[in-house]
Amino acid sequence: MAEVSLKQVKKSFGAAAVIHGIDLAIADGEFLVLVGPSGCGKSTLLRMVAGLEEATEGEISISGKVVTRLEPKDRDIAMVFQNYALYPHMSVYDNMAYGLRIRGLNKEEIDQRVKKAAESLQLAHLLDRKPRQLSGGQRQRVAMGRAIVRQPAVFLFDEPLSNLDAKLRVQMRIEIKRLQRSLGVTSIYVTHDQVEAMTLADRLVVMNAGKAEQIGTPMELYNHPATLFVAGFIGSPSMNFFPANAAGGTLELPGGQRWTLSRQVAAQGDVTMGIRPEHLTLAGANSPAGHAILPLYVELIEPLGAETLVHGRLEGGKAELTARVDGEAAPVKAGSTMRFAVDPRHLHLFDRTSGARLQ
Numbered sequence: 001m002a003e004v005s006l007k008q009v010k011k012s013f014g015a016a017a018v019i020h021g022i023d024l025a026i027a028d029g030e031f032l033v034l035v036g037p038s039g040c041g042k043s044t045l046l047r048m049v050a051g052l053e054e055a056t057e058g059e060i061s062i063s064g065k066v067v068t069r070l071e072p073k074d075r076d077i078a079m080v081f082q083n084y085a086l087y088p089h090m091s092v093y094d095n096m097a098y099g100l101r102i103r104g105l106n107k108e109e110i111d112q113r114v115k116k117a118a119e120s121l122q123l124a125h126l127l128d129r130k131p132r133q134l135s136g137g138q139r140q141r142v143a144m145g146r147a148i149v150r151q152p153a154v155f156l157f158d159e160p161l162s163n164l165d166a167k168l169r170v171q172m173r174i175e176i177k178r179l180q181r182s183l184g185v186t187s188i189y190v191t192h193d194q195v196e197a198m199t200l201a202d203r204l205v206v207m208n209a210g211k212a213e214q215i216g217t218p219m220e221l222y223n224h225p226a227t228l229f230v231a232g233f234i235g236s237p238s239m240n241f242f243p244a245n246a247a248g249g250t251l252e253l254p255g256g257q258r259w260t261l262s263r264q265v266a267a268q269g270d271v272t273m274g275i276r277p278e279h280l281t282l283a284g285a286n287s288p289a290g291h292a293i294l295p296l297y298v299e300l301i302e303p304l305g306a307e308t309l310v311h312g313r314l315e316g317g318k319a320e321l322t323a324r325v326d327g328e329a330a331p332v333k334a335g336s337t338m339r340f341a342v343d344p345r346h347l348h349l350f351d352r353t354s355g356a357r358l359q
Helices: 042-050 092-102 107-120 136-148 166-183 194-200 218-223 228-233
Strands: 004-013 016-026 031-035 057-062 077-080 154-158 186-191 203-208 211-216 240-247 250-252 258-260 269-275 280-282 292-303 307-314 320-326 337-342 348-351
Touching (some): 004 042, 031 194, 042 077, 042 154, 077 136, 092 107, 092 136, 107 136, 166 194, 228 269, 228 348
Parallel strands (some): 077 154
Antiparallel strands (some): 004 016, 240 250, 269 348
């Protein structure tokens, strides 16, 4: 069993507090992803779990054992870094075997572990090569193999795919997810890429300014973001936001348009309304009754093949809007006006001051 627990973990560098009290319970075998913008504290939090940074306050435990003050070698973890951290003068085999030799394992055990990991990572034919003879994706697999052979209680990944090109990143994240599921090892993964986070995670922790803004499954965060920050960070393209005024069951949008909602809003006055680009549909004669209509002046079109992104501004207001439409739909032209229907059930409302979600 390899549960990981963080209780009110804090970190300060001098007078500057960078982690403001994180509570986390990570289940055995779970794949947890820490995601957020640069500087939000996600890598610092991971390094505290690894023992590479010392927690200023709080308690960290692995498999029920408090490890807050233990050295990294005593925590039963293995870490995969962004820059691979391979020994350039060693072969792939020796890079993967080095840590096991340091621990004093016998030659037969080392050989068995290395070859088994190499087979699972499709590296068996590359064991005699040096890192300089490998592609970026192959080097990252070697770094993962070095972690796997240790058979740790917990895997820690610190933005391992950020040095790879877009196509290889997609391939490698599929491999990482498949490998983690087959091994069943508790894993904590850090990334700033929300698409990577959504596709990999059993649960997500969205970090913002040293705090856990929201914790939940990818679809929980997508469908029910707790704050304006989470709503804007999760989803690609980002959610559209508009200033609006709430009065009972009515919303007044930029340009004076009014919508009647099917539910009461938990606040009156100024609110922020959100709608995802994929929840905007081209309005037509068959648009369902009760759907609100947004006229959009089209400024820019991004054809992506199966879909097209339409960027523009609401008529009668300055609010910007992005819509995702079927790539096979009627041609869209910059400078034209299009009408989009919005199902009120897909609206998200947030307090204008605090950014908290309004129920």
